[in-house]
Amino acid sequence: MPKILIIDDERFIRASLREILEYEKFEVTEAQDGEEGLAKIQEEEFDLVLCDVKMPKMDGIEVLEQAKSLNRSPQFIMISAHGSIETAVEATKKGAFDFIPKPPDLNRLLLTVRNALDKKQLVTETKVLKKKLSKKFDMVGESPAIARVKDTIEKVAPTDARVLITGPNGTGKELVAHWIHQKSNRQSEPFVAVNCAAIPSELIESELFGHEKGAFTSAHKQRNGKFEQAQGGTLFLDEIGDMSLSAQSKVLRALQENLINRVGSDKDIKVDVRVLAATNKDLKKEIEAGRFREDLYHRLSVILVQVPALKDRKEDIPLLVDKFLDDISQENGDAKRGIAKEALQMLQQFPWTGNIRELRNVVERLVILGEPVISLEDIKKYADY
Numbered sequence: 001m002p003k004i005l006i007i008d009d010e011r012f013i014r015a016s017l018r019e020i021l022e023y024e025k026f027e028v029t030e031a032q033d034g035e036e037g038l039a040k041i042q043e044e045e046f047d048l049v050l051c052d053v054k055m056p057k058m059d060g061i062e063v064l065e066q067a068k069s070l071n072r073s074p075q076f077i078m079i080s081a082h083g084s085i086e087t088a089v090e091a092t093k094k095g096a097f098d099f100i101p102k103p104p105d106l107n108r109l110l111l112t113v114r115n116a117l118d119k120k121q122l123v124t125e126t127k128v129l130k131k132k133l134s135k136k137f138d139m140v141g142e143s144p145a146i147a148r149v150k151d152t153i154e155k156v157a158p159t160d161a162r163v164l165i166t167g168p169n170g171t172g173k174e175l176v177a178h179w180i181h182q183k184s185n186r187q188s189e190p191f192v193a194v195n196c197a198a199i200p201s202e203l204i205e206s207e208l209f210g211h212e213k214g215a216f217t218s219a220h221k222q223r224n225g226k227f228e229q230a231q232g233g234t235l236f237l238d239e240i241g242d243m244s245l246s247a248q249s250k251v252l253r254a255l256q257e258n259l260i261n262r263v264g265s266d267k268d269i270k271v272d273v274r275v276l277a278a279t280n281k282d283l284k285k286e287i288e289a290g291r292f293r294e295d296l297y298h299r300l301s302v303i304l305v306q307v308p309a310l311k312d313r314k315e316d317i318p319l320l321v322d323k324f325l326d327d328i329s330q331e332n333g334d335a336k337r338g339i340a341k342e343a344l345q346m347l348q349q350f351p352w353t354g355n356i357r358e359l360r361n362v363v364e365r366l367v368i369l370g371e372p373v374i375s376l377e378d379i380k381k382y383a384d385y
Contacts (some may be wrong), residue, residue: 049074168355209261
């Protein structure tokens with residue numbers, strides 16, 4: 001049942017609003033002035049506040065301002081018999097959902113209340129989803145090697161500097177890119193990832209820059225590329241060492257001039273995109289072999305982040321295993337499995353050529369095939385080492 005707080009110095013108004021809202025099955029609390037209302041907001045969690053503007057001790061705009069600074073701020077609907085357009089504009093600028101003059105029209109009041117509660121629910125769901133997303137891309141580890149990566153991310157994320165992320169397969173290069181995006185000023189804008197190795201060379205330009213209708217045989221309609229899809233946000237070019245030289249030259253122009261052309265068009269399109277790139281190849285050797293442009297390398301590698309192999313951060317394995325056990329239990333809706341100390345020590349001795357990705361797969365296999373508390377025998381049977 002949604003909880004609504006009515007803040008008004010007129011007893012008759014409070015009683016009338018309470019009667020209407022309780023009839024609609026809302027839980028209602030009252031406060032007779034701004035100070036009492038703010039105290040109740042600090043003590044309890046409300047979904048919605050109906051707040052008078054002109055009150056003794058503390059007016060409604062001040063209550064609104066102070067309430068919005070709280071972590072669990074409810075939605076506000078301001079009500080006033082002395083309302084003006086200026087007051088309504090000021091209230092909405094400070095975060096009020098709506099402004100209703102007194103005496104309130106019953107139908108408008110109930111519609112506004114329901115819309116405000118819908119928005120409150122949407123805001124709450126968005127926070128939950130962001131928290132889940134943040135947890136999904138959490139970077140687990142306390143080793144010196146991973147601490148250096150985290151420190152670099154903290155410094156570079158708030159800037160728009162391009163970052164080249166290197167490291168073996170399975171180490172979490174895309175995770176690093178997500179972390180940079182989530183901690184940047186672009187976090188509310190799109191994060192678009194492209195696996196350059198998974199797209200045929202003849203299609204990579206269309207994938208990145210889009211195409212016009214009729215640009216080639218299967219181009220039945222105009223299509224925006226990844227640069228346009230990431231507008232205002234972050235474009236992550238994974239496995240960029242596998243990109244064709246012709247596509248590299250167009251990416252270079254996009255980085256130099258912030259301009260792209262769709263395939264089949266000469267029209268320039270301005271883009272505002274932060275580019276992050278990753279590779280498991282030694283790009284300096286690729287440059288020497290003529291397979292990668294040196295000028296593009298220097299454009300991409302303003303900041304270099306080397307993600308360590310798991311064999312170089314084995315002290316993080318217990319933390320990673322615990323996270324994977326937690327994730328797998330939530331995904332399957334089962335109780336979290338335990339793991340014996342000697343089994344964990346055995347996992348720390350393996351070379352982990354597939355890095356974190358391989359460790360995650362092994363943990364999932366052990367959960368499926370092993371005992372409720374994963375034992376040393378389970379490791380010997382199912383870990384493939």
